[in-house]
Amino acid sequence: MSTTMEGIQQGPVDAIDEGLYSRQLYVLGKTAMLAMSVSNVLIVGLKGLGAEIAKNVILAGVKSVTLHDRGHVEITDLSSQFYLNHSDVGKPRAQATVARLAELNSYVPVSVYDGDLTEAELLKYQVVVLTDVPLAEQLRINEITHRNNIKFIASDIRGLFGSVFNDFGEAFVVTDQTGEEPVSGMVAGISAEENGLVTCLEDHRHGLEDGDYVTFQEVQGMEALNGCEPRKVSVSGPYTFKIGDTSNLGNYKTGGIFTQVKQPKTLKFHSLKDSLKAPEFVYSDFAKFDRPTQLLIGFQALDAFKAKHSVLPLPRNEAHATEVFNNALAINAQSANPIDLDEKLIKELAFQARGDLTPMAAVIGGLVAQEVLKACSGKFCPIYQHLFFDSLESLPSSSALTEQSCRPQGTRYDGIIAVFGYDFFTKLTNARQFLVGAGAIGCEMLKNWAMLGLGSGPEGYIYVTDMDTIEKSNLNRQFLFRPKDVGRLKSECAASAVEAMNPDLRNKIKSFADRVGPDTENIFGDEFWEGLTGVTNALDNVDARKYVDRRCVYYRKSLLESGTLGTKGNTQVVLPGVTESYSSSNDPPEKSIPICTLKNFPNQIEHTIQWARDVFDGLFRGPAENVNMYLTQPNFVTTTLKEPGSAKETIESIHHMLVTDRPKSFEQCVAWARFKFQDYYHNQIAQLLYNFPVDAVTSTGTPFWSGPKRAPTKIVFDAEDPLHLDFIIAAANLYAFNFGLKGERDKKYFQTVLATIHVPEFQPKTGVKIQVQENENVQTQSTDASELEDLVKALPSPSSLPGYKLQPADFEKDDDSNFHIDFITAASNLRASNYNIANADRLKTKFIAGKIIPAIATTTALVTGLVCLELFKIIDGKTKIEDYKNGFINLALPFFGFSEPIAAPKFKYHETEWTLWDRFDIVGNLTLKQLIEKFKNDYELEITMLSSGVSMLYSFFMQKAKMQERLNMTIIELIESISKKPVPPHVKAIVLEVCVNDRTGEDVEVPYVRIVVR
Template sequence: VNEDLLKTFAYTARGELAPINAVIGSVAAQEVTKACTGKFTPLFQWLYFDAVECLPEDTEKLYQGDCTPRGDRYDAQVAVFGRDFQDKLGKLKYFIVGAGAIGCELLKNFAMLGVGAGEGGNITVTDMDIIEKSNLNRQFLFRPWDVKKPKSETAAAAVAKMNASVHITAHQVRVGPETEHVYDATFYEGLDGVANALDNVEARRYMDRCCWHYQKPLLESGTLGTNGSVQVVVPHLTERYTHYQAPSEKPIPMCTLRNFPSAIEHTLQWARDMFEGEFSQAPETAKQYLTGMRKMEEILKLPNQQDVDTLVILKSALVDDCPRSYADCVAWARRHWQDQFQNQILELLHYFPPDLRMSNGAPFWSGTKRCPHHLVFDAENELHLDYIYAAANLKAEVYGIRQVRDRLKTKDLVAGVSVAPYLPRPKLKTTTHAVSDQMEKLSLSNLLEVIPPPESLTGVSITPLTFEKDDDYNMHIDFIVAASNLRAANYNIEPADRHKSKRIAGRIIPAIVTSTALVSGLVSLEMLKVTQGHKDIARYKNSEFNLGLCRFCVVEPEPAEENTYNEVKWTLWDRFEVEGELTLEEFLQHFKENHGLEVTMVSAGRFTIHSTLIPKTERNRRRTMKITDILKEVMQEASKDEDHATADDPQRGESPQWGTSQQSDVNQQRAQGGPLLGAVLMLDLCADDRQGQDVDVPHVRYSVSR
């Protein structure tokens, strides 16, 4: 008999923890669902679950703490951890990023545990989304009357009803570089930890970078149907979130989307791309031109024929297809229908006839290549009219024209639209964007002649649309469904109903409340370990599970990898601390004298401050300059090129990692050349050790006095 375990069990048997209930309850609820539906694999054995690692590393603390009941809501967990630890939970300051399915469950568990319910404690939750009807089945803090309300504020109000003692602050702010004036160094340095409840990898990586920068614990989790995972990141102990690279979604080849679709997923992606191109990207380009954000001289400097692409878009948006009335919008929709579902198919068959054979004698149209057929417009066909009705109203919304939600009137208008007959083009382009088809006819000079200056278009107002799947009134899904099913009809693909189309095109990840309850319970258990400050990595657990298959995998986190320079061991959590502004010469000398390193390159994000590859005269000039002055200069020189590239490639590069600066201030100062406002910079180094070998070294935390 393990007497220590038996003694521990005896001392904690009277206790009860909300996260344990969430874990066991979610498994039990999934089993009930299996019994009712006959779906998935039932649990047909004993299931044991324990979280003994949550208890203090020194078990003697269990027997010495004050576990006396006081008749309050925390007596059950005080019986496990003691009153001192309960007080510690109350003083915690946690940041929950996201108030969706997992966020709601985390807020509930944290409130039940008393996190942020004591003096000085607080939970900050942020989510910029509003509640939609489709959220209600799994985001249990919301009710039907909460639809269209902010998620964060509504969730905070619901939590306050559960535990009125919890101090909770609700924000509707996106986490990202653009909001670093809200979530700055003062904010992060006051936190005890961060719990992610996000639905995209980009935001997760950003939060991981912030937690690494400010040395804060990160509790990461996610679900996909009955699958779920939990990862705990502990400073100076485990690897970061980005150490674990999840497989990315495989994109559909462009040639498949444009010419050879074989599944409804292909036609839906094609329709979604069409929506983005016609109602979001092209209008955004035109709007930037109209408002002066992109001037003609800047467009002409774009590389790789991007200037011609952009001018073709402007010609279409401001000249050829610029409507003045709803009737114009209907006419545009009819011509667009003709081009997409008849002319382009006839063009494809003109060059690849149905009886075409390859050099080996095999038919070209075989395997996954479905031979298409063109459609003939019929206003009596509901699907044909669906497309015209949705496309015309979306076009009207983009141009600020009053919409007409009257199918009969739209039907009458489309009957009066004439379309040009199909004429084969001299050359087929099978992999380029649709606008490229016009490049052969219009030279750059022709385009410049027909595009009017912005000041002559004062009556034109353009508002790009942002795809929103959950608003049934905005006609976004109506357009996607109609376009996809018409495309499917071209290729004899089984059409999809509105529900399936919405799920695929909206990239809705099926989520169920049992999975979210389980991950939030496991996250909350890891939070208890982090709060106690466990130093033994074996006590922390990363988890993966599939409730549908009754598969549970619990492993220890990967320890932070150790590196060495000059016999000094370090991990990704270590950094060099440099206090106060230095010249480049002083900076380089500091590392040579104090760390035995010959620095060969210094950079901040993608901006190079010092490099042995820079011409010697320029290196010598910079040596007497302060680090921030060099960075200012480099950023200012790069700003013009970046401004050209940003509109076409918003993912280009990373900005320097700032500790307290507002990103907008950084952008302004980059353009104006004024003093940088950040108090802390994260710098990267390349360096040689005492033996002259190139070695990896920690980042530099460069603190600048204001």
């Protein structure tokens, strides 16, 4: 018998709602998504782990999800099952969960099956996932799935331990092992020899590895390589690689692009029965290399205990743990390759067996859900075949764990108390945590905190802030939100959602809609920060992360940092006085595209997309903003004329918008767009080819159009060409938007109007300079003062246009109706066509132009779980750096890497060591003279310079009269005197930077100064 949730949106198999799935599409690709959309998934077991897996799989967008769980809701289920509440206790677990899971994604039918799992039933599914299922039943079901080529996954969590097993059949094809974009590059030479050597352009590393395959295009002289069967690569250097025999292909002349071709890989999986005898492991932590073999036996021993007693061992019960260990000894003795069992580890597994922790469910549930998607699609390498994970380091060391301290309390938190004990649980409830961001990571974090009861105690509290509102594209991974929430504040919705999950948090969460930054220090001030237990970032930009990091260093608060990029995720622990801060290390800056490449010599689609993005701002945003400033700011022209570098462009843009190109009808917008097409894709290219003909050579005799320079061709406009028409439609509508004119979408209308427009033939001009080198300074045609004055005089006076205002088009990537991405896609692809560069579809263009971060719910869930495992350590008060772990994961490979955080670098003055966490703390509003004397008397340091922000308060080279005047002023008086504005009343302390000489007269680095003045 089964029940199905109604109201499901059904569409064609090849239809993917890009508005909903856009961020995930950039991770998985359309082919994988389509494969998922025809896959039926069965999930058995609906406790915390099963619900987490189901949530992530439903969000991802498979064809259907069927739930199976014959158990009834128990109070302890509420420790981790976020879709159950007190009123569900006693009800069938699957039936109580199904409606809430079905709300996640209207495209995925979610149903309950409560019959027997017979072979006939299992044949309905492409993937079967088992959680909290006895080993005997796992073996029975796996025998059926293996025989019928149904993908099988079994997984469990027991306290701080987790296990995963995969069996994807005897011939599972992995179509893309990494998910990375195929490597591509330009060829500088190919030798005609037995081991053909390919040389890349100078300073362009090929990025290939031994065993990769490549094919070629645009090679001249060895044309047989163009479109050839993929050739296996042997890397000989960062700029060279060999492709096998090329001796019979003629002689290389010029040109060529190589492209990596990904090869499918076939994996043979063994059944669970066979795999238990000869297991293959994926290691989740290389520092625990011996754990998997121990835990493989330990989980079987635990299953044997439950099979005998029908329950798991009691928390911290020595007799039960001893029985589990004896089971392990018996299983080990029957093994073909017995090992030395770790009694302490096996007993710890037994001690924690009744533990049920949301962070562990998040880690293993995110991991397993990604394995489900791999099973459906063949995208990325699956776990082969066993994986075990534990976080024993998260156990509290501040209090002894006993059977008494871990005994059940008859509450929703028993699954937590079973692992950590009641004393630590009390610490957890009294924590005061600040979550910065309520997006994907923020939603998952709040869910974990709510299930743990974090902040629910008498002294506890949760603060969350996010200034963003909910968009449709958020719903695919920010699982606390529903379609009805679109447009509402994320922080408010997220707080309300987790209060519903755990009513103990009512009146214990405060949501803000404020950015955390210098402009909100009156909101997030000293009292706020000093009252926190710690801070967790859930941000999506580096600048905000760095600001929060600085605040945490200043207030000496712990910071948990994390981020995701597709299937990749990272976590970082920042511990006061112990580790470096987030800002201590920076990613290298993004490599910028040279201006000459963008303007004249693109050779990649990324170049043309960036060019189109710049054109968008130059046509539809900047000029409209200039007009509005001209009409509203009386001194705008005068000020602009004082800036010779930009005056001409600014005044001309206003003149065009208000005089020469100001449309009065939409037809004129169409004509404007047609002339822009002619200018960009015909006239400018004609001028470029006039300056540098196709057969041009350099002063050294080499062809000008060689290497990265691709000779362009002019485009002749054709109103029947869809790409040409797309440009006109988008450009005309955007221009009409600037002027508040009603647009049009009908293609026949445009073709009719275009037929009436006459475009004059372009004649290239002599004397036009074109920038060829990046460092070359090409002067544009200058405009003398009289020409600019004439342009200004021709402008209508602002008084003649009272209330007139243009509408700038601020780029917005996620609104499919605003023509923004339509314009950039058409503009970029037309320019790519000029230069014979392969066009990009709308989705790829949106990804690059919008600088979209690929995202998927599976990675987010796993990363937040890892963060919470570190939060346990912080709340426990652990201070040893080796107790903590920074993590990096890549679910595509899959890869897990953990390391100790980096210690805070130490500095020294005199005999005193200090780190970034140290400072000079001084109380009282001292005068400048008193401060100088204090440093001399207390620290034997001579202040040579003193500053606050950008204000220099004191320096040894200051004029004597000014110095004397300042010495008797208090620090506040001095700052207010220089800045000409009062120190805000919320500021309780002043931060000063000092330069000092030590007792030997040498300049030394010292911490900053913090003076408490109020």
